[in-house]
Amino acid sequence: MNLFCKVYILILLTGSLNAVGQSKALKLDELMQAYLNVNEFNGSVLVSRQGEILLKKGYGFRDRKLNATNEPQTIFQIASITKTLTATLVLKLVELKKLTLQDKLSQFCPNYPHGDSISIQDLLAHTAGIYNYTQDREFMLQQATQPATEAKMLALFRDKPLDFPPGSNWNYSNSGYSLLGYIIQKVTQMSYQQALNQYVLSPLQMTHSGFDFSQVNPDKRATGYYAQTGKEYTQEAPIVDSSVSFSAGSLYSTVEDLYRFHQGIQRHQIIGVNLQTEAYRPIRHQYGLGWMIDTVYSQRVVSHSGGIFGFRSNIARLPADDVCIILLANIETPALAELTKGLLAVIYEQPYELPVQKRSITLPESILMSYRGTYEISEPHLVIQVKVEDGQLIVYPAKGPRSVLVAEDETHFFDQLQESIRIWFEKDSSGSVDRMLITMNGNTRIGKRKND
Structure with a gap:
């Protein structure tokens, strides 16, 4: 083969690869726009693969009052x-x-x-059994926006009984990560903020990341919004004080800075291969050391989500393929996990669906009453209470937030906040409702009705 032919083939291959990349970028943007259209996303996104940024864009409003839009540089x-x-x-x-x-x-x-039986690893992996202070609803609603000392924060959980013997079970605990922040301060003789800056943020040039969100220039930060009803995210959310969320949740950042974090982890710029591998090893409940671990399309995915007044976030990484998805939202949307799965489907050329606005109907309360009861899902185990309140069907998962169900027909419903979650009820041969089925993220789970 002569030189001209080799060059011509190289040009064709390069053009073909560029076309594939552009096609994926268009599909990624189409999916993001679809979630914006049904009011299930409002924020910024970055999607990359093998060092190539496929999508980096803002969607919706950064500040509704100013009609200012989100950008990749917006701080969340x-x-x-x-x-x-x-x-x-x-x-x-x-x-x-x-x-x-x-x-x-x-x-x-x-x-x-019980400090003699709780290890650093237990705190990192949520296996310490320490009471999670964010379950203190009165504190979170009335005092979380005010500065708090270490002593005040410790008083929220220090003397609570352990949920289980350390290392024997798993329970997500912001308190455990707050303790890690206090330990970091003792070990480094620096504030948590100074230590994180010195060892992580500065080496990775994460110059738009920090701790006290209330002090960020309002022209650069997003305003967080919550909804009083449905998906009407129009109410401005208060800002939790950084001394309260601390090492469990006080950071602000941008999609670009979090991408620098991903690159730094990929290149082992902060910690070596052995310790990073240890972080990705699931200990309990698919959680390692600061990462959730799962498998998608036969590839390991490590991820973490976040939620605070007015904001939701998610980062998902597939280290072997150097894939990274970062979603930062300034609305309290529950849809980020599903959206992440859709974006991964685009990257790996798998089937996915664009969300569409569903039509609803109003059912007589007599029909809704027939669905009341307790339903139990066996694997993974979950107990769900179904109630009727003010003419609406409400589901209460154990240790989870309530959800309002909206009727499509007499037996089929969808989640008011996340319409892709579908719930329907089935009857036995006698005509009595005996089970509920829930479809979420492409998986269907069956809950059998218990005798009350």
């Missing part, structure tokens, strides 16, 4: 994605031999109850 509260950075910092301190994963809490907080 990232809430619990903070935990992945806190965990990375802890592992860096392990690498520097300033502590170990087996060190006990009592070494840093000598009088902490």
Whole structure:
């Protein structure tokens, strides 16, 4: 083959690859726009694969009053994605031999109850059994926006009984990650903020990330919104004080800065291969050290989501393929996990659906009453209460938020906030409702009705 032919073939291949990339970018944007149209996304997104950014864009309003739109540079509260950075910092301190994963809490907080049986790894993996202070509804609604000392925060959970013996079970705990922040301060002799800046943010040039969201220039930050009814995200949300969310959820950032974090992790710029591999090892409940671990399209995906007043976030990474999806929203949408799955489907050329606005009907209360009861899903185990309140069918998952169901017909319903979640009821041979079926993220789960 002569040189001309080789060059011609290379040009054809390059053009073909560019066309594929452009096609995926268009599909990614179409999917994002569809979620915007049904009011299930409003924020910024970045999608990349093997170092190529396929989509980087803002959607919807940064500030409704000013009609200012979101951009890739818009600053958002990232809430619990903070935990992945806190965990990375802890592992860096392990690498520097300033502590170990087996060190006990009592070494840093000598009088902490059960501190001799709670390890650093337990705190990172949510296996310590420590009460989660955000379950204190009165505190979160009345005091979370005010500065709090370490002593005040510890008082929220220090003397609560453990949910289980450390290491024996799993329960998500913001309190555990707050303790990690206090430990970081003792080990480094710096504030948590200074330590994270020195070991993570500055080395990765995450210059638009920080801690006190209330002090960010209003022209650069997004305003968070919540809904009083349905998906009408128009109410401005208060800002949780950074001393309250602290090392469990105080960080703000941009999609561009979080992409720098992804690149730094991929290149092992902060911690080495062995410790990063340890972080990706599921310990319990598909959670490792600061990451949720799952499998998508035969590839390991590590991710973390976040939620705080007026904001939702999600970062999902497939390390082997160097794929990264970052979603930052300034509305309290529950749809980010499903949206992430759709974006991955585009990248891996798998089937996906564009969300559409569903039509609803009003059912007589007598029909709704026939669905009342307790339903139990066996795997993974979940108990759901179905109630009728003010002429609406409401579901209450154990330890989860209530959801309002909207009727499509006499037996089929969808979630008012996330319309792709479908619920329907089936009857036995005698005509009595005996089970409910829930379809979410392409999976259907069956809940059998229990005798009340």
